[in-house]
Amino acid sequence: MKDKSKTLLVMDADAIRKAIRRIAHEIVERNTDVSRIVVAGIPTRGVEIARRLVDHIEEIEGVRPDFGVVDVSMHRDDLSTRGRLTAVVPTELPVDLDGRPLVLVDDVLFTGRSCRAALDAVSSFGRPSQIQYAVLVDRGHRQLPIRADYVGKNLPTTRAEKIRVRFENLDHVPDSVSVVKTEEA
Amino acid sequence: MSAWTRKDLLGLEELSAEEIRLILDTTRAFKGVGQRSLKKVPALRGKTLINFFVEPSTRTRTSFELAALRLSADVVNLSVGASSLQKGETLKDTALNLQALQADIIVLRHSSAGASRFLSERLEASIINAGDGAHEHPTQGLLDTFTILEKRGKIEGLKVAIVGDILFSRVARSNIHALIKLGAEVTLVGPTTLVPRVFEKLGVRVAHTLDAVLETADVINLLRIQHERQRKEYFPGLGEYIALFGLTKARAARLKPDCLIMHPGPVNRGVEIDSDVADGARSVILEQVTNGLAVRMAVLYLCAGGAGLPS
Numbered sequence: 001m002k003d004k005s006k007t008l009l010v011m012d013a014d015a016i017r018k019a020i021r022r023i024a025h026e027i028v029e030r031n032t033d034v035s036r037i038v039v040a041g042i043p044t045r046g047v048e049i050a051r052r053l054v055d056h057i058e059e060i061e062g063v064r065p066d067f068g069v070v071d072v073s074m075h076r077d078d079l080s081t082r083g084r085l086t087a088v089v090p091t092e093l094p095v096d097l098d099g100r101p102l103v104l105v106d107d108v109l110f111t112g113r114s115c116r117a118a119l120d121a122v123s124s125f126g127r128p129s130q131i132q133y134a135v136l137v138d139r140g141h142r143q144l145p146i147r148a149d150y151v152g153k154n155l156p157t158t159r160a161e162k163i164r165v166r167f168e169n170l171d172h173v174p175d176s177v178s179v180v181k182t183e184e185a
Numbered sequence: 186m187s188a189w190t191r192k193d194l195l196g197l198e199e200l201s202a203e204e205i206r207l208i209l210d211t212t213r214a215f216k217g218v219g220q221r222s223l224k225k226v227p228a229l230r231g232k233t234l235i236n237f238f239v240e241p242s243t244r245t246r247t248s249f250e251l252a253a254l255r256l257s258a259d260v261v262n263l264s265v266g267a268s269s270l271q272k273g274e275t276l277k278d279t280a281l282n283l284q285a286l287q288a289d290i291i292v293l294r295h296s297s298a299g300a301s302r303f304l305s306e307r308l309e310a311s312i313i314n315a316g317d318g319a320h321e322h323p324t325q326g327l328l329d330t331f332t333i334l335e336k337r338g339k340i341e342g343l344k345v346a347i348v349g350d351i352l353f354s355r356v357a358r359s360n361i362h363a364l365i366k367l368g369a370e371v372t373l374v375g376p377t378t379l380v381p382r383v384f385e386k387l388g389v390r391v392a393h394t395l396d397a398v399l400e401t402a403d404v405i406n407l408l409r410i411q412h413e414r415q416r417k418e419y420f421p422g423l424g425e426y427i428a429l430f431g432l433t434k435a436r437a438a439r440l441k442p443d444c445l446i447m448h449p450g451p452v453n454r455g456v457e458i459d460s461d462v463a464d465g466a467r468s469v470i471l472e473q474v475t476n477g478l479a480v481r482m483a484v485l486y487l488c489a490g491g492a493g494l495p496s
Contacts, residue, residue, distance in 0.1 A: 074486065085188060088215070091214070
């Protein structure tokens with residue numbers, strides 16, 4: 001049997017930029033005091049999106065929110081079924097979270113398990129006043145009662161498809177979101 | 186990005202430089218856990234770890250135990266006094282019994298080189314070598330390397346002197362493998378009886394006085410004289426050893442100002458190192474202990490994940 005995969009581009013660099021900028025506007029709209037919020041990305045690509053969100057929010061409001069990284073790998077419940085492990089990125093939450101709104105950022109919302117792990121991870125750092133969740137793509141197929149507050153693009157998929165997010169500064173190819181369909185031929 | 190795919194950690198000799206770097210990167214993340222107000226993560230929840238120590242050890246065992254507890258694993262300690270090995274059961278049978286108790290991870294300290302490899306080939310559980318004879322003590326080698334990396338920002342090109350009882354030292358062997366792979370220049374220092382030239386085959390230099398490396402070393406790692414492993418006399422006496430190899434105050438004054446002074450413990454104050462030097466500003470001996478905890482968390486985490494690979 002031969003693997004034949006088909007890649008379909010669904011967002012190009014411009015579409016990604018506009019989606020992230022719109023989310024930044026929504027975050028500003030919903031949070032009256034931007035200087036209080038912490039925007040934290042889930043590695044690897046959630047961190048990049050969080051970084052861009054912080055830039056956009058600063059452009060819009062003139063105030064730069066605090067930025068952070070939330071590692072979820074040591075809080076997941078599927079360690080023994082993952083097999084391949086890559087290095088864990090340290091959690092960096094530069095400020096005391098207690099009483100401040102936290103915006104968690106990820107690239108793709110799928111089963112919701114990363115988000116659950118992130119909520120668990122955050123709880124050992126403090127008690128934010130609220131936690132909001134921003135994703136670039138929501139592809140459906142949730143396994144937990146979790147939803148995103150900010151969505152760049154809703155993308156109906158089948159479970160067999162994969163969503164591939166690429167950023168120029170990490171992957172050395174132009175920014176893109178694509179659906180990869182794997183068919184057995 | 187490189188990935189970890191092993192269920193066991195038996196030694197550093199068989200690891201690639203990428204695998205060692207991956208453990209060190211992961212260690213950095215786990216060190217952060219110890220600095221939180223809530224020092225526990227659920228990564229190994231529901232896993233059982235057995236500390237199986239057929240040779241006495243307090244600090245390594247405690248470090249592994251604490252590392253496992255911080256990862257939410259359940260831990261049982263089994264030491265030789267309590268073990269059936271004294272009643273004549275073989276190592277393999279004892280280990281099979283541990284596996285029958287559904288241990289997921291066995292941390293083994295044993296006086297025979299290769300004991301952990303022997304078990305890893307026979308058991309499905311992850312085997313972590315916590316010291317096997319004079320062969321390897323991989324987590325100690327990793328924590329020493331991590332400490333150097335953290336303090337100096339790099340390993341490549343650093344001049345590291347490992348001083349003392351090299352012949353009987355698994356700590357030295359694990360350090361040598363890790364440091365050479367990451368590009369350090371390693372010099373072994375000690376009497377000819379404890380540092381034979383055959384070590385040069387590992388890609389290290391050999392010196393027979395501490396004075397030869399004092400002014401150039403970036404790191405000095407002093408090993409403990411292991412009275413318990415020496416079956417005959419390898420040097421005339423402690424006085425003579427101190428005269429040639431002890432890091433006295435006078436010698437410490439000739440070190441580079443930023444030279445790191447390391448010791449895997451337990452320290453024989455006044456033998457390998459003067460008390461004042463051990464407590465001085467350049468000494469990172471206690472940081473090694475803290476880093477040991479983070480290294481062991483990283484190793485347990487990675488091997489528990491690696492065990493999930495379809496074989």
